[in-house]
Amino acid sequence: MNFKKLLVAALSCATISAYASQPRKVLIIGIDGTRSDALQQANTPNIDGLLVNGLYTFNAWHCGVTISGPSWSDIMCGVWEDKHGVLENSYSGSNYNEYPYFTTHAKSLKPNLYMVQVAEWAPLNDDVYNDSWDKKIQVPDGGGVLTADSAVANLANPNLDAMFVYFDAVDLAGHSTGFDPNNPTYISAIEGVDGHIGTILNALYARPNYAQEDWLVLVITDHGGSGTSHGLASAQERKIWWIANGPSVEHKELVGGDPGTYTQLYQLIYQVPEVNPAVLDTVPVQTDIAVTALHHLIYDTGTNPEDVAEWDLDGKSWLKTITGLDDKSSVKSDIxxxxxxxxxxxxxxxxxxxxxxxxxxxxxxxxxxxxxxxxxxxxxxxxxxxxxxxxxxxxxxxxxxxxxxxxxxxxxxxxxxxxxxxxxxxxxxxxxx
Ligand SMILES: [Zn+2]
CATH class of the missing domain: 2.60.40.10 (Immunoglobulins)
Structure with missing residues (x-):
């Protein structure tokens, strides 16, 4: 154990007692195929509300394959494609037994956690295994209102500890009419999902014990898009955004930046540089969602997931209580x-x-x-x-x-x-x- 890890252990011991009585819970909202520039252009009061008080960047970059199956696996497993094995939407080659969803790691330490997934895209329900959700709810593609209603119903359960809610209407709009901030159909799909997020957040804030709970809300997309598709390495496909909101994260806008790619094809064809670990250390990326969520859920056990060797996670935690933002040099200002x-x-x-x-x-x-x-x-x-x-x-x-x-x-x-x-x-x- 190096000095930094010792320091981390000492800090976590010191802060456990302060938080032990306040249950830490996680809501992850995924919006498939939402370009960063389009999100900034759309009228999204509910997402803006999370930004205004949250930790976020509009300048996050995908380090892997810009296809949904691999991307959501990056996000939920906290490791990249070489480990979880998913390279396409068929999910062939998946290695979730060795590199499961973060929910499985969380349950290995806290078996009584109650966790739910509500997803509009069937493979997330059918093709993923070893994900430890207590309930997987399938909603039709572009379900929107149905998805929000299902999330609201589950938020009424006082025992809920973690939920992943997934929307695909934006990606569907991109495929049919263009992933483009100047495409009103694409923008309106983003605004529609923002409305559903408002419904979900209202239900979250209305929980009878909300004031006694410490909810971490994470919102992310899996990839952008170019023309009517994605899967390659253009900036339009690779540039994304990243939002965390809750008492356990700082209120900061992060400058962000492009750490490069792990995907050899993108290095060869698009001249995207190999991942630069020094940059990666300072910017939020997809795998950080799983690790930050996991860290929050198991915080009271004193375990920092980054330190668990057998989990072999690639992502990093953005909880302020452990990592502190002083280490993350991409934070240029507090404006x-x-x-x-x-x-x-x-x-x-x-x-x-x-x-x-x-x-x-x-x-x-x-x-x-x-x-x-x-x-x-x-x-x-x-x-x-x-x-x-x-x-x-x-x-x-x-x-x-x-x-x-x-x-x-x-x-x-x-x-x-x-x-x-x-x-x-x-x-x-x-x-x-
Ligand atoms: Zn797509």
Missing amino acids: AMYPNPASDLVTLWFDNKQNGKVNYAVYTAEGKLVNVPALITSQNKLTLNFEGNADGIYFVKLNIAGTEYTKRLVLNQAAPKGSATPDHDHTKCTGKH
Whole structure:
């Protein structure tokens, strides 16, 4: 055991008692085939709500094969294709006995966990084994409302510990009309799923014991798309996004980045570089979903899944209590923005200890520069007045002492009014605005 692991063990001992009485639970929401640029463009108030208080990046990259079977196996097993063996949607070659879903690892330590999967895509129910779900619910492709209803029904069970809810309407829209942020059918499919996510989150927040529970919500896609397909290594197919929300994760936007690919075909044909471990260590990737979820579920046992040799996991945990974000060098800033969605005044707070020069520019989702005056500019704060601008998505680009940051803002006249003298102190941000 090296020093870092010793330190991790010591930290976990110190923090167990504080959390032992609050059951840790996990909700994973999967949206198949959702491009990062399209998600940013779509009007998704429910996903935005998770971002605003969560740990997220719109700049995550797939390190493996951009096909659903392999990708969801990466996400749920916490290992890449060379280990779980799934390379295509037939699931032939799967090696779940050696490299099972994270749920199986969780049950090996906590046999009484109660875990449910609700999935619209049949192979997730039929072709995966050794996944330890107590219940696997099959909903028709594009089920949407049925899927949300089934998730809501299961959330009413006080004993529920983990649930995976999977939507495929976005991928279906991409295959039939194009994976493209300028395709209204594709965008509207994303917005439809966002509505279902709202239904599910409302049921989660309405649990009678919600205040006494520590829920980690993870939202991810498996791959992007190009034209009407995916499976190759274009940026449109490989670039994705990654969201974690809950009291156990920091509230940060991660810069993200492309660690490269493990897939030799992509290295040869598309010149995507081999995975760079130094980059991989600093950015959230698909396999981190399983490991973060598992870490959360077994936290009270004092086990960090990254340290269990026989599990041989590739992913890493993003729980703040163990890993800390100081180790993750991709975190370039702690920029808070409030309110978001907003109707007029928006304030950004940032660290600018050197008192460097602060510049900003505001763009529409289509990339058009818009003139938004600043009411207040100080060393650590900028208040912008969006009054008179149309509802929609805007990007605020900040340049602080030569380093650039981008924040995504939803402007909506129905949103709360901002303040020019806000008392919101982001250093005390609790995730409950
Ligand atoms: Zn697909």
